[in-house]
Amino acid sequence: xxQVLSAQKINKYFYxxxxxxxxxxxxxxxxxxxxxxxxxxxxxxxxxxxxxxSTMDTDYEGTLEIAGQRLTxxxxxxxxRFRNLHIGFVFQFHYLLPEFTVLQNVMIPALKLNRYTxxxxxxxxxxxxxxxxxxxxxxxxxxxxxxxxQQRVAVARALINDPDxxxxxxxxxxxxxxxxxxxxxxxxxxxxxxxxxxIAVTHDEEFAAKSDHVVEMSDGKIVSxxxxxxx
Amino acid sequence: xxxxxxxxxxxxxxxxxxxxxxxMGVTFGIGMFIAMVSLMTGLNDFTETLxxxxxxxxxxxxxxxxxxxxxxxxxxxxGINLVYHQKPKNETPKLxxxxxxxxxxxxxxxxxxxxxxxxxxxxxxxxxxxxxxxxLGVEIMEEDKLFDLRSKMKSGKIEDLLTNHSGIIMGTxxxxxxxxxxxxxxxxxxxxxxxxTLKIVGTFQMGLGAIDNVRSYANMATAQTILQVSQGYITxxxxxxxxxxxxxxxxxxxxxxxxxxxxxWETANSTFLTGNRIRNIITYSVSVTLLVVAGxxxxxxxxxxxxxxxxxxxILKATGFSGGxxxxxxxxxxxxxxxxxxxxxxxxxxxxxxxxxxxPFNGGDIISLDHFxxxxxxxxxxxxxxxxxxxxxxxxxxxxxxxxxxxxxxILRG
Numbered sequence: 195x196x197q198v199l200s201a202q203k204i205n206k207y208f209y210x211x212x213x214x215x216x217x218x219x220x221x222x223x224x225x226x227x228x229x230x231x232x233x234x235x236x237x238x239x240x241x242x243x244x245x246x247x248s249t250m251d252t253d254y255e256g257t258l259e260i261a262g263q264r265l266t267x268x269x270x271x272x273x274x275r276f277r278n279l280h281i282g283f284v285f286q287f288h289y290l291l292p293e294f295t296v297l298q299n300v301m302i303p304a305l306k307l308n309r310y311t312x313x314x315x316x317x318x319x320x321x322x323x324x325x326x327x328x329x330x331x332x333x334x335x336x337x338x339x340x341x342x343x344q345q346r347v348a349v350a351r352a353l354i355n356d357p358d359x360x361x362x363x364x365x366x367x368x369x370x371x372x373x374x375x376x377x378x379x380x381x382x383x384x385x386x387x388x389x390x391x392x393i394a395v396t397h398d399e400e401f402a403a404k405s406d407h408v409v410e411m412s413d414g415k416i417v418s419x420x421x422x423x424x425x
Numbered sequence: 426x427x428x429x430x431x432x433x434x435x436x437x438x439x440x441x442x443x444x445x446x447x448x449m450g451v452t453f454g455i456g457m458f459i460a461m462v463s464l465m466t467g468l469n470d471f472t473e474t475l476x477x478x479x480x481x482x483x484x485x486x487x488x489x490x491x492x493x494x495x496x497x498x499x500x501x502x503x504g505i506n507l508v509y510h511q512k513p514k515n516e517t518p519k520l521x522x523x524x525x526x527x528x529x530x531x532x533x534x535x536x537x538x539x540x541x542x543x544x545x546x547x548x549x550x551x552x553x554x555x556x557x558x559x560x561l562g563v564e565i566m567e568e569d570k571l572f573d574l575r576s577k578m579k580s581g582k583i584e585d586l587l588t589n590h591s592g593i594i595m596g597t598x599x600x601x602x603x604x605x606x607x608x609x610x611x612x613x614x615x616x617x618x619x620x621x622t623l624k625i626v627g628t629f630q631m632g633l634g635a636i637d638n639v640r641s642y643a644n645m646a647t648a649q650t651i652l653q654v655s656q657g658y659i660t661x662x663x664x665x666x667x668x669x670x671x672x673x674x675x676x677x678x679x680x681x682x683x684x685x686x687x688x689x690w691e692t693a694n695s696t697f698l699t700g701n702r703i704r705n706i707i708t709y710s711v712s713v714t715l716l717v718v719a720g721x722x723x724x725x726x727x728x729x730x731x732x733x734x735x736x737x738x739x740i741l742k743a744t745g746f747s748g749g750x751x752x753x754x755x756x757x758x759x760x761x762x763x764x765x766x767x768x769x770x771x772x773x774x775x776x777x778x779x780x781x782x783x784x785p786f787n788g789g790d791i792i793s794l795d796h797f798x799x800x801x802x803x804x805x806x807x808x809x810x811x812x813x814x815x816x817x818x819x820x821x822x823x824x825x826x827x828x829x830x831x832x833x834x835x836i837l838r839g
Contacts, residue, residue, distance in 0.1 A: 241838060245838070248743075250833055270747065271749065274742065274746060274750075277744065277745045278746075283743050283744065287736075289740040289837070291741075293436060293438075293439035302428070302741075303744040305431075306428055306750075307745065363837065363838070
């Protein structure tokens, strides 16, 4: 199985209010097409780890490699370009830009990438919205949608540049059970139908149980890596 | 870049009221700048033209009040000489060899016109009215070359003076005070007590009370007759230069080569020109203050916008926008505010200038003005827009830089 992400000997310290080691010698690898969940009690460092894996946090020790590229030591602008192409994000809150329509929100990362013409970007955005069954809302202002709908649009936005990995920080944390199921179904469809790699931080055990691979963390260490049976 | 532009545009249009308020600060600043600078420079130009009409580029005369070394000092230069109550030397203000001087100055390539003349204080008597003033004996055609007298004639023609040896051309203010009109005869009395009756063959108006209310022109020969002096008697030489800004260099040359006082127009009108400088200082300091205030307004609004858009900035950065892209988005917004605000400001400034230029204003006896002089020089509109855009660029830069440095993790972790 091809490795899409590999992190070695990640150490991370917080310096405020006093020096404290959050992550201790973390080794982690994720295969292409895998749906992995990071679980653990709050404060165990799972979100911190995910932000390091997402390349947004650069203040760590160890090495990080995604899609065959070593990312440790690159500068912020290179990392921004890398994220644009290789990583899609879904957060606890949708973080859609309220002044823009649904379609524009999905299009913005692709316009930033500037690889396709505007028309192609628009077609692709429609495609992604269709996967999430949101294409009927394309021309609506993003602020007018319900929470679950907004989160689905956020997923479409994460998909627009066909990223190697989608990273989710509590992607269902702010949703009711109906929408949680919906988002989970979307995620598992993405992995199984489109072989999309997904890493999600969650404390929703039900959500985690359905994923391929659960990594449990405690006190800054990985305590168990379970390969799930439904794989 | 196009994407940043689009995002910036959407942000601006999403909050039209805030955008307009920010723009109005710049608009007001630029509008006031244009209106003020137009009026002030209009006034400056007007006074400068007035001084140009009233004083020659270089005025050569015999300065009899100049202090002289006493005769004992000349004989005994090393001693300690004290002379009390020394009176000025008793001499006439005559320029010796004036016509030779005129010929020599005419040969200078920087000079376009030289007009010799003699001037004297006189009393004008017309019926019961007695007024003191001056009379200038001139070669009227030369004088016309220097001061464009022809265009300032209110009645009569300057050629009439050439054909009429007992004629004078009188300032309108003086004529009005004497209640004398074209064709009337007035009696002139010189300080020495001679009198002569002269006929008014024309009236002129320079626009400056200090001249129009006291001055008359006569033929040189006529003036020499009134003053009972010989034909070579000249008291002043006026010089016109190709470039009037060279006056301050040419004047000392003339003074040192002929030994008579040569005064350039800037020295002669230093009070007027100081006024110009002060007006310029006021205009620019008030305008800069207005723009700085507008700049603070923009700074505030941009700061607030960025504070409200923290989440948007974080997600843009997460999805691949670099710090520079984010800075660009907000810089475009402040520059758009600055540019639009300045353009509207220019329009308002132009409108105000037009209104001011039509406002009636009575200059009274001192200067003949019926409305404000306003300068519509495009240069100021250019300066205005540069001013406006620069201020907003500076005011927008600091918040934009702050936005570019936002750490997305802190915001996204919630």
